[in-house]
Every structure is written in structure tokens, then in C-alpha cells.
Amino acid sequence: MMNVEKKNVALLDLLIPPGETIADILQERNMTAAELAASTGFPQAYIHAIICGEQAITNELAERLATVLEVPSSFWLNLQMNYDVERLQAKK
Numbered sequence: 001m002m003n004v005e006k007k008n009v010a011l012l013d014l015l016i017p018p019g020e021t022i023a024d025i026l027q028e029r030n031m032t033a034a035e036l037a038a039s040t041g042f043p044q045a046y047i048h049a050i051i052c053g054e055q056a057i058t059n060e061l062a063e064r065l066a067t068v069l070e071v072p073s074s075f076w077l078n079l080q081m082n083y084d085v086e087r088l089q090a091k092k
Contacts, residue, residue, distance in 0.1 A: 015086050017053030018079040025069055026051075040064040056080055 026036060033051055037044040042061065049055040057065070062076035 015083060015090065018057050018076065018083055019051040019053050019055075021079060022065070022069075023051045025071070029069075036068065039068040056084070 022036070023033075025031075026033065033047050034044050037047040040047070040061065041064065046055065050057060050061065057076050057080040059073075059077065062073035062080075065071060065076050066073040
């Protein structure tokens with residue numbers, strides 16, 4: 001039983017939260033989280049929590065990211081959904 005728990009913890013550690021993709025795009029564009037927050041109208045603390053993987057990407061945020069970053073909202077929502085599914089599977 002212990003080996004299964006260790007394997008699940010290892011799998012969870014390997015998962016990449018969608019916020020890391022946002023962080024990568026911001027870095028590529030020399031844009032800060034504060035600038036993204038201002039552009040999307042969300043609080044900076046919320047954007048920081050998304051980037052750190054502490055919050056999920058919502059439909060509303062996905063729409064605003066699509067506008068600001070010119071990446072379709074479906075990309076963000078699918079990224080979040082896949083991450084959520086993988087987390088659930090890793091916890092089994």
C-alpha cells in the first residue's frame with residue numbers, strides 16, 4: 001500500500017499546473033503578472049495564485065486571457081480540465 005501512495009505523490013509532483021503555461025507566455029512576452037492583472041481586470045493576487053497553481057482557470061479568466069494573450073479560451077479551459085483529470089487520476 002505504501003508504494004502506491006509514494007507513486008501517487010510522485011505523479012502529483014510531475015503535473016504541471018496551467019498557471020505555469022501562463023508564466024511561460026508572460027516571460028516570452030516580457031510581461032509581468034501585474035501587467036496581466038491590469039489587462040484582464042483581475043486582482044494581482046488572483047493572477048499570482050493562478051500562476052502558482054493555487055487557483056483554477058475559470059471560464060471568465062479564460063475569456064480574458066484569450067483577449068489579452070491571443071490564445072483561445074478553449075486552450076485555457078482544456079488545459080485546466082486536463083490538469084484536473086490528471087490530478088484526480090493520480091490521487092486514486
